[in-house]
Amino acid sequence: xxxxxxxxxxxxxxxxxxxxxxxxxxxxxxxxxxxxxxxxxxxxxxxxxxxxxxxxxxxxxxxxxxxxxxxxxxxxxxxxxxxxxxxxxxxxxxxxxxxxxxxxxxxxxxxxxxxxxxxxxxxxxxxxxxxxxxxxxxxxxxxxxxxxxxxxxxxxxxxxxxxxxxxxxxxxxxxxxxxxxxxxxxxxxxxxxxxxxxxxxxxxxxxxxxxxxxxxxxxxxxxxxxxxxxxxxxxxxxxxxxxxxxxxxxxxxxxxxxxxxxxxxxxxxxxxxxxxxxxxxxxxxxxxxxxxxxxxxxxxxxxxxxxxxxxxxxxxxxxxxxxxxxxxxxxxxxxxxxxxxxxxxxxxxxxxxxxxxxxxxxxxxxxxxxxxxxxxxxxxxxxxxxxxxxxxxxxxxxxxxxxxxxxxxxxxxxxxxxxxxxxxxxxxxxxxxxxxxxxxxxxxxxxxxxxxxxxxxxxxxxxxxxxxxxxxxxxxxxxxxxxxxxxxxxxxxxxxxxxxxxxxxxxxxxxxxxxxxxxxxxxxxxxxxxxxxxxxxxxxxxxxxxxxxxxxxxxxxxxxx
Amino acid sequence: xxxxxxxxxxxxxxxxxxxxxxxxxxxxxxxxxxxxxxxxxxxxxxxxxxxxxxxxxxxxxxxxxxxxxxxxxxxxxxxxxxxxxxxxxxxxxxxxxxxxxxxxxxxxxxxxxxxxxxxxxxxxxxxxxxxxxxxxxxxxxxxxxxxxxxxxxxxxxxxxxx
Ligand SMILES: Cc1ncc(C[n+]2csc(CCOP(=O)(O)OP(=O)(O)O)c2C)c(N)n1
Ligand SMILES: [Mg+2]
Numbered sequence: 013x014x015x016x017x018x019x020x021x022x023x024x025x026x027x028x029x030x031x032x033x034x035x036x037x038x039x040x041x042x043x044x045x046x047x048x049x050x051x052x053x054x055x056x057x058x059x060x061x062x063x064x065x066x067x068x069x070x071x072x073x074x075x076x077x078x079x080x081x082x083x084x085x086x087x088x089x090x091x092x093x094x095x096x097x098x099x100x101x102x103x104x105x106x107x108x109x110x111x112x113x114x115x116x117x118x119x120x121x122x123x124x125x126x127x128x129x130x131x132x133x134x135x136x137x138x139x140x141x142x143x144x145x146x147x148x149x150x151x152x153x154x155x156x157x158x159x160x161x162x163x164x165x166x167x168x169x170x171x172x173x174x175x176x177x178x179x180x181x182x183x184x185x186x187x188x189x190x191x192x193x194x195x196x197x198x199x200x201x202x203x204x205x206x207x208x209x210x211x212x213x214x215x216x217x218x219x220x221x222x223x224x225x226x227x228x229x230x231x232x233x234x235x236x237x238x239x240x241x242x243x244x245x246x247x248x249x250x251x252x253x254x255x256x257x258x259x260x261x262x263x264x265x266x267x268x269x270x271x272x273x274x275x276x277x278x279x280x281x282x283x284x285x286x287x288x289x290x291x292x293x294x295x296x297x298x299x300x301x302x303x304x305x306x307x308x309x310x311x312x313x314x315x316x317x318x319x320x321x322x323x324x325x326x327x328x329x330x331x332x333x334x335x336x337x338x339x340x341x342x343x344x345x346x347x348x349x350x351x352x353x354x355x356x357x358x359x360x361x362x363x364x365x366x367x368x369x370x371x372x373x374x375x376x377x378x379x380x381x382x383x384x385x386x387x388x389x390x391x392x393x394x395x396x397x398x399x400x401x402x403x404x405x406x407x408x409x410x411x412x413x414x415x416x417x418x419x420x421x422x423x424x425x426x427x428x429x430x431x432x433x434x435x436x437x438x439x440x441x442x443x444x445x446x447x448x449x450x451x452x453x454x455x456x457x458x459x460x461x462x463x464x465x466x467x468x469x470x471x472x473x474x475x476x477x478x479x480x481x482x483x484x485x486x487x488x489x490x491x492x493x494x495x496x497x498x499x500x501x502x503x504x505x506x507x508x509x510x511x512x513x514x515x516x517x518x519x520x521x522x523x524x525x526x527x528x529x530x531x532x533x534x535x536x537x538x539x540x541x542x543x544x545x546x547x548x549x550x551x552x553x554x555x556x557x558x559x560x561x562x563x564x565x566x567x568x569x570x571x572x573x
Numbered sequence: 574x575x576x577x578x579x580x581x582x583x584x585x586x587x588x589x590x591x592x593x594x595x596x597x598x599x600x601x602x603x604x605x606x607x608x609x610x611x612x613x614x615x616x617x618x619x620x621x622x623x624x625x626x627x628x629x630x631x632x633x634x635x636x637x638x639x640x641x642x643x644x645x646x647x648x649x650x651x652x653x654x655x656x657x658x659x660x661x662x663x664x665x666x667x668x669x670x671x672x673x674x675x676x677x678x679x680x681x682x683x684x685x686x687x688x689x690x691x692x693x694x695x696x697x698x699x700x701x702x703x704x705x706x707x708x709x710x711x712x713x714x715x716x717x718x719x720x721x722x723x724x725x726x727x728x729x730x731x732x733x734x735x
Contacts, residue, residue, distance in 0.1 A: 138644045192647040316638040
């Protein structure tokens, strides 16, 4: 079959099961956009390329499929970089197609030429400049394969305009052959025997679960393991939802803004099983003091994650789900009943920590941001897909909304990208048109990609934005309050737009609450309104997120409410 | 933990951009490169890269894992130690005053080097050997006055089992 490069792209997208693309056109994508219009693939026209990548990212996080974004050369491609880096840090499978100037102009500083392969090399799992149309089918197939397999990640394919227009013979359904890329899915079962022995012998075990569990679809196996061997589970920000937050064995989130019991039990445990985590500095605090009494088991599909930040007694390279399945099958042969007694004192201790140090805040005359999130949880019964911006709003969402299932909490964990939440919500809503999708936002972050409200309105995507409006870049202000003697340099945001009018200007609905007694009414009205809504909650300006572990301190050194 | 020299050799896809992926990995993650050599192998689609780095044990483990993770790295080995043959090469332009000429030629002889160019005031010497031998040679020639020097990094191969 003789096809042009642009047509080949359409064929491969169909083969890969792509039904939605987020993009923005330019001179270097006209051919692709032209063909896209004639397929069944839906193209969502965003208002900024960063939004396209975050939307593809949100789509990928809630579906587990590869998200696809399409941007033009030069500024289109550079605008996409923050989105790509965000997905890279959180291991989200994306394929980003960028247009490029024709091959004969590359290197000439041609109009809208930028070396996007060079720019994105350190923030993609892999990337390609397609040298000729003959190479295009192979590269596209490889891109999808690499993006979704092993530790997932974004892959960029830069397609010069003449490659899009050139023709070649296209053979459908080509097999990917990569001699040097072969992720290890199957764990070493000898290592897992040792893990099972440790589980049976441990008096104070803790499981520490991360985004890898969700990415490998291993949440059910994890829950089985924790419940059968009676091991409490803490989660990283990325791991929330990997284990039911409402289960008595849940310790909640660990780390800088983790719960008291999560941080204490990690410090006092004698066995820590890290699954699909990378022991990020926001989790470990001072690494010397981290889990210092414990044997550490670390399970991850990416060998580079293991022993990168903390020493490990038993490394296990493998897919989280597969590994958990094997552990569970080994455990089934053990006498699990005896654990009921041996775990007793440990679980009692944890319960005591839980009762004595709950996540808390003090109700006052002003609206407390935590109260808004609590009410949101109550009114949605935990059924909403929650995306977040970055800062205090993100931490309060993580602390006060409880996640019982994977894929319901969508947040920029590794990069901490302000402006992520709204476009990610759009992507999630595209994936699940009937779901309730709520972006828990800050007044600062929401202004970073507010233009995407136009996208939401255009495509009738009924995302709800809950702004916890504290008139500050609150998280930075919190650090200034606690560690810089309240010098609030450049964090006051009192020149924000009127978010209600702004919503209306976009053709959406805007609502506002200024008193605690208005919170529930505004939430109810906002959530019941059919289209996109912005809710502006004027919250206490100088509220802080607690617990807080100062950067670099041991995680037991928590500042509490 | 003590830092030690490691000779890492890898087979990589012979494609544009592969070298910058590797070098970018080192600079981006703050790994050290003491020397670097690259050339095509017998298979024109595959190049061999040899990197000498200085790192402690956990760090060298991390460097190796990060390199293996690159899609274009086909195979990687740590050739540190006696199981491998290691060589460097240098071209040294040394001042050759009449009173020094005999001494220089004696050194060339002892170190089994070659004089590859002769001028009224200089010799260009071609030398190969281990890193230690190169160092010793340079130290002996220094007093005569080294005008210019071009050195390769280390290349290495595992000895075949007998
Ligand atoms: C793109 C980007 N720029 C800067 C930062 C640094 N930063 C982290 S949190 C934060 C404050 C965010 O303010 P807001 O959205 O109002 O959230 P709040 O903390 O007040 O809830 C800033 C500036 C960031 N994370 N991302
Ligand atoms: Mg704010």
